[in-house]
Amino acid sequence: MALTSCGAPGNTNAGNDQNSEPQEAMFSMPLQQFIDTANKSSGLWEMMCFMFPERVVYKDEAGKYVFDPVVSGMRRNKYNWGIKMNAVRGIDVSKYQGTIDWKQVAEDDVNFAFIRIGYRGYESGKNAMDERFKTNIEGALQNGIPVGVYFVTKAITPEEGKDEAEWIIRNIKPYNVTWPVVMDFEGAKDETDRTFYLTAAERTEIVIAFCETLKEAGYTPMLYGGVGTYMTKMNITKLDAYDKWFAQYFNEPHFPYAIQIWQATDEGTVKGIKGNVDIDYAMFNYTKGEDEVPGQDAGASK
Helix, strand or coil: CCCCCCCCCCCCCCCCCCCCCCCCCCCCCCHHHHHHHHHCCCCHHHHHHHHCCCEEEEECCCCCEEEEECCCCCCECCCCCCHHHCCEEEEEECHHHCCCCHHHHHCCCCCCEEEEEEEECCCCCCEEECCCHHHHHHHHHHCCCCEEEEEECCCCCHHHHHHHHHHHHHHHCCCCEEEEEEEECCCCCCCCCCCCCCCHHHHHHHHHHHHHHHHHCCCCEEEEECHHHHHHCCCHHHCCCCEEEEECCCCCCCCCECCCEEEEEEEECCCCCCCCEEEEEECEECCCCEECCCCCCCCCCC
16 A cells, blocks of 8 residues: 555645644753654654644645644544554555465464455546455465455545445455455545545545445444545544554554554565565454553444
């Protein structure tokens, strides 16, 4: 999957104050604490996340930092982020990983896998299956790796969101999918992309239609995105009930709201896979149905 930050023109979430400035005293931090914060940060962006924990720090379309206040009343992320020592380690794959030796993967501390089932064409609007979906899901399951699936959405109406979910349900019916079914948002590069002019409000209704259709069929729906996706492409306050897979390639994930899975890097290495692969850490273990790393107000949605 590709990690994107913010949306196209017209995607701003009206609930956010894009010009908000942090009111905390930035330089009141003792020097040693400042040094320690700098040393555990991967860069300036992550450092600011550490310094302003009650703000959602991200970049807007112009590359300027935004410091949004944290909304009260939503499920919060309260994990102790030594999670790599405790969380369930997994991967996500698609045709771009080529031929995978799933026996070797299973022997390399991979405890779950998200398989790309397909995508909707960004111009055509037609649903299409990933060329290696069948091979990958069967290979993972045959080697004892629990699976979820993800679908790259380009839906532009709630009806299309429901259609995507129904398409997925039909195609995963033969398989034992015990981890979430994920709606994956990728950026719209230009006006040829049918989702380019979607507003946050419109996209939110599409998400709800997708997720509710999956819930009715007995699956766990999930949203995938980075901080920019959640903060600018949808109204996250209306989506608190749904599980979230958060992509952020920092030393620790910085997001105040409840997440169940963290995509930590797109440059991981796993036996049986040639080249890089995304590495994910699950704080909620969907195989066991319980928190693997305690710390949230609530675990996964039921």
